[in-house]
Amino acid sequence: MPDPARLHELxxxxxxxxxxxxxxxVAAMAAxxxxxxxxxxxxxxxxxxLARELVTAGHTNFCAATVREVEGMAQAGMGTDxxxxxxxxxxxxxxxxxxxGHRITVxxxxxxTIQAAVAGRIPEVLIDxxxxxxxxxxxxxxxGALADAARxxxxxxxxxxxxxxxxxxxxxxxxxxxxxxxxxxxxxxxxDVGGDxxxxxxxxxxxxxxxxTEIQAGSYCLLDTDYAELDSPFEIAITVLxxxxxxxxxxxxxxxxxxxxxxxxxxxxxxxxxxxFFCSDEHTTLLDPDGRLxxxxxxxxxxxxxxxxxxxxEVMWVVDGDAVVDxxxxxxxxx
Amino acid sequence: MPDPARLHELxxxxxxxxxxxxxxxVAAMAAxxxxxxxxxxxxxxxxxxLARELVTAGHTNFCAATVREVEGMAQAGMGTDxxxxxxxxxxxxxxxxxxxGHRITVxxxxxxTIQAAVAGRIPEVLIDxxxxxxxxxxxxxxxGALADAARxxxxxxxxxxxxxxxxxxxxxxxxxxxxxxxxxxxxxxxxDVGGDxxxxxxxxxxxxxxxxTEIQAGSYCLLDTDYAELDSPFEIAITVLxxxxxxxxxxxxxxxxxxxxxxxxxxxxxxxxxxxFFCSDEHTTLLDPDGRLxxxxxxxxxxxxxxxxxxxxEVMWVVDGDAVVDxxxxxxxxx
Numbered sequence: 113m114p115d116p117a118r119l120h121e122l123x124x125x126x127x128x129x130x131x132x133x134x135x136x137x138v139a140a141m142a143a144x145x146x147x148x149x150x151x152x153x154x155x156x157x158x159x160x161x162l163a164r165e166l167v168t169a170g171h172t173n174f175c176a177a178t179v180r181e182v183e184g185m186a187q188a189g190m191g192t193d194x195x196x197x198x199x200x201x202x203x204x205x206x207x208x209x210x211x212x213g214h215r216i217t218v219x220x221x222x223x224x225t226i227q228a229a230v231a232g233r234i235p236e237v238l239i240d241x242x243x244x245x246x247x248x249x250x251x252x253x254x255x256g257a258l259a260d261a262a263r264x265x266x267x268x269x270x271x272x273x274x275x276x277x278x279x280x281x282x283x284x285x286x287x288x289x290x291x292x293x294x295x296x297x298x299x300x301x302x303x304d305v306g307g308d309x310x311x312x313x314x315x316x317x318x319x320x321x322x323x324x325t326e327i328q329a330g331s332y333c334l335l336d337t338d339y340a341e342l343d344s345p346f347e348i349a350i351t352v353l354x355x356x357x358x359x360x361x362x363x364x365x366x367x368x369x370x371x372x373x374x375x376x377x378x379x380x381x382x383x384x385x386x387x388x389f390f391c392s393d394e395h396t397t398l399l400d401p402d403g404r405l406x407x408x409x410x411x412x413x414x415x416x417x418x419x420x421x422x423x424x425x426e427v428m429w430v431v432d433g434d435a436v437v438d439x440x441x442x443x444x445x446x447x
Numbered sequence: 448m449p450d451p452a453r454l455h456e457l458x459x460x461x462x463x464x465x466x467x468x469x470x471x472x473v474a475a476m477a478a479x480x481x482x483x484x485x486x487x488x489x490x491x492x493x494x495x496x497l498a499r500e501l502v503t504a505g506h507t508n509f510c511a512a513t514v515r516e517v518e519g520m521a522q523a524g525m526g527t528d529x530x531x532x533x534x535x536x537x538x539x540x541x542x543x544x545x546x547x548g549h550r551i552t553v554x555x556x557x558x559x560t561i562q563a564a565v566a567g568r569i570p571e572v573l574i575d576x577x578x579x580x581x582x583x584x585x586x587x588x589x590x591g592a593l594a595d596a597a598r599x600x601x602x603x604x605x606x607x608x609x610x611x612x613x614x615x616x617x618x619x620x621x622x623x624x625x626x627x628x629x630x631x632x633x634x635x636x637x638x639d640v641g642g643d644x645x646x647x648x649x650x651x652x653x654x655x656x657x658x659x660t661e662i663q664a665g666s667y668c669l670l671d672t673d674y675a676e677l678d679s680p681f682e683i684a685i686t687v688l689x690x691x692x693x694x695x696x697x698x699x700x701x702x703x704x705x706x707x708x709x710x711x712x713x714x715x716x717x718x719x720x721x722x723x724f725f726c727s728d729e730h731t732t733l734l735d736p737d738g739r740l741x742x743x744x745x746x747x748x749x750x751x752x753x754x755x756x757x758x759x760x761e762v763m764w765v766v767d768g769d770a771v772v773d774x775x776x777x778x779x780x781x782x
Contacts, residue, residue: 123537125782155728177729198729199692200703201743202458221693224742246724246732248693248701277727357534358556358583366583368535372755376712377726389581391712392612393490393754394512394533397581407559408536419728420707424759426781446761447460 119434120410124355125369127425128412129334129440131432133349134165137333140345142169145318145327151175151195151311154444156330156419159428160188161440166333175311175328176444179205184444186214193217195238195311197273197328199225199248203232210234219273221250226262236268238309241301243274243294252297256304271309274298275328280316284343288320295323315339315346336418338378350428351412352381352421354396356405365405369413370394375420381413388413454769455745459690460704462760463747464669464775466767468684469500472668475680477504480653480662486510486530486646489779491665491754494763495523496775501668510646510663511779514540519779521549528552530573530646532608532663534560534583538567545569554608556585561597571603573644576636578609578629587632591639606644609633610663615651619678623655630658650674650681671753673713685763686747687716687756689731691740700740704748705729710755716748723748 116122141150147170154163155177163174163185173193176182182196183205191214196206198219210216210233219240220226229237239259242249250258259269276294279287295312302310313327316339321327331339334350354369371391374381380388381396389397396413398405405411415421422428423445430438451457476485482505489498490512498509498520508528511517517531518540526549531541533554545551545568554575555561564572574594577584585593594604611629614622630647637645648662651674656662666674669685689704706726709716715723716731721739724732731748733740740746750756757763758780765773 123782198703199701201690201692222742225692242695246695246697246699247727247730251696355536357536357560360577360581361586362581364581366534368533371710371712372758375706376710376755377706392582395582407557420711423707447458 115439116436119353119431119436122353122429122436124353124410125373126353127422127428128351128353129428129430130349130351131430131437133347134333137335137346137349138166138169141318141329141332142171146170148173149326151326151328153177153197153314153328153330154181154185157334157422158444159440159442160184160190160444162333162428163188163190173326178447179203180447181444182206182216183209186216191215195219197311199240201225201228203228203234205232207233217270219248220258220262221248223261226258226265226267229267230265236270237262238270238273238311239301239305241272241274241298243276243297243312245275245278247277249274252301255301259305269305269307271307271311272298272302272305273309273311274301275314276312276317276321277314280314281338281342287317291317291320295321299323316342319344331418334418334422336378336415336421337382338416339418348414350418350421351414354411354413356407356409356411359400359405359407361403363399363401363403364389365398365400366395367398367411368394370396373424374415375417375424377420378416381415383411383413385411450774451771453771454688454766457688457764457771459688459745460708461688462757462763463686463688464763464765465684465686466765466772468682469668469765472670472681472684473501473504476653476664476667477506481505483508484661486661486663488512488532488649488663488665489516489520492669492757493779494775494777495519495525495779497668497763498523498525508661513782514538515782516779517541517551518544521551526550530554532646534575536560536563538563538569540567542568552605554583555593555597556583558596561593561600561602564602565600571605572597573605573608573646574636574640576607576609576633578611578632578647580610580613582610582612584609587636590636594640604640604642606642606646607633607637607640608644608646609636610649611647611652611656612649615649616673616677622652626652626655630656634658650679651677654679666753669753669757671713671750671756672717673751674753683749685753685756686749689746689748691742691744691746694735694738694740694742696738698734698736698738699724700733700735701730702733702746703729705731708759709750710752710759712755713751716750718746718748720746
């Protein structure tokens with residue numbers, strides 16, 4: 113079956129990317145953080161086809177949250193400089209890729225994760241530093257000793273990483289100072305660790321984080337309603353296309369994209385043309401007090417959280433108005 | 448690569464089904480609603496391998512929420528009596544299966560969905576009746592006329608369905624009366640519609656819904672923390688296996704199963720051995736004030752909502768203690 117050429121031919125629910133908005137987002141970030149100053153985070157979009165667009169925009173180094181994402185990027189020929197920006201004890205899966213010549217770096221924050229890097233024959237590491245979010249990362253004052261331990265184990269230490277994830281949605285007034293304080297922790301660690309990489313940041317802090325040598329951002333290219341609340345040059349490029357399957361005269365209509373088509377951890381998706389009532393597994397009920405919707409109408413819903421929404425779908429359909437112009441497989445899903 | 452034979456050989460995150468708990472759940476429901484008195488809902492588990500277990504338990508008729516689920520069940524040889532318990536305008540996809548001899552029935556609640564059934568050459572329908580939840584379904588007083596319209600269009604009307612989904616979590620004191628009132632609406636419609644099928648109910652109401660000729664329940668066999676709050680014979684058979692990848696001396700530990708491994712619309716998963724702090728995309732932070740957890744430890748987290756959790760994974764690993772005894776592909780995902 114040939115790929116659909118027009119929007120109305122797509123089955124529903126389908127994940128859509130608006131080409132012009134995506135291009136504008138990518139261009140805005142490439143202007144602010146050109147080339148290796150951005151290390152796009154593939155966890156946001158989980159697609160080697162989309163990643164290739166970012167290579168075209170000048171970014172050849174990527175980071176990832178899962179072993180599967182690193183594997184897929186290398187297998188797709190984008191193994192110039194791949195960072196697993198996460199801890200894993202399952203790094204033997206990456207050994208064949210290292211041996212095939214892909215440059216792979218992993219984050220470590222403990223003796224056990226150093227040992228996992230050694231066991232997986234991963235030659236290079238970053239010391240993951242806790243910069244204020246209660247998640248992974250060694251305390252800044254312990255980073256130097258951990259780097260020594262990594263070098264003693266035969267690893268090359270390229271520098272440090274730290275994710276100020278707790279500050280992504282901070283208010284504009286507070287963000288700059290808060291990020292500076294967080295990055296002071298990372299710079300302290302970097303001084304003890306050595307190396308030339310200071311990897312940090314994300315879509316919510318790229319504009320104010322002037323201390324990182326590279327920014328780990330991925331959401332900026334597609335966005336979501338949560339990030340859209342920030343003052344940024346990025347706009348929502350991604351929607352879920354749905355079909356109205358039932359209309360009730362008491363003032364609601366039901367579409368065939370439910371919570372299984374979305375990441376729901378940031379709450380319901382948004383319907384830009386009206387109020388969304390609630391989501392069920394395979395339905396969303398929209399409030400339609402004026403009876404505008406008819407069975408068969410198509411609507412587009414905006415996800416609250418990009419990353420887990422993309423991970424629910426097999427493909428992104430790239431559209432330009434009514435034309436379906438490309439098909440990006442979401443090939444880096446699962447683990 | 449051969450399938451893992453032991454729990455510690457599984458990659459993480461992995462979805463686990465505890466064999467003995469699953470068997471007990473299936474047996475309890477089969478005793479309460481034997482054979483065709485239960486029409487298991489495949490939307491809950493999206494796996495033909497699991498469905499085959501329910502055939503063994505005596506249930507040969509199934510219902511589904513998506514065209515994809517119906518397709519997969521028929522293709523797997525379980526097309527004895529499949530109900531698409533949902534509206535769809537995309538029923539031409541089912542025509543080849545009808546022509547191949549599978550018995551497929553669809554729900555209709557409008558002139559447009561009747562027309563879609565005709566266009567898809569689906570011979571049999573149920574009239575979907577709104578029994579109190581603001582979603583699909585015709586008003587009870589309109590059901591008879593809709594049945595007439597379906598018959599005039601050449602369709603066989605087998606009866607009615609109605610989902611009292613708003614009552615699944617009602618308190619035990621109120622549930623029986625509320626379900627009776629809801630089913631009174633369905634019985635009124637059934638009297639006007641004719642046919643011999645009255646399809647309704649779910650895991651939360653199967654025990655009190657004595658008016659339905661068949662119960663549409665699926666969650667009972669695996670359960671989740673939400674349904675576990677009800678007084679029922681069912682217990683949680685499903686967990687997500689995760690590995691501790693980072694431990695912080697300030698009293699928390701991080702595992703490698705995050706919100707992308709769960710449906711989050713019912714909130715966070717549960718960690719039965721302690722308090723869960725928060726989920727990120729690929730991490731969950733657990734509170735560990737006594738420092739019990741070590742990097743490399745395995746933990747099991749219980750999903751808050753079964754259906755969207757299963758839909759995030761490729762496979763369920765069936766386990767019996769430390770032994771991995773089976774592998775059920777989640778082959779009915781997506782649309």
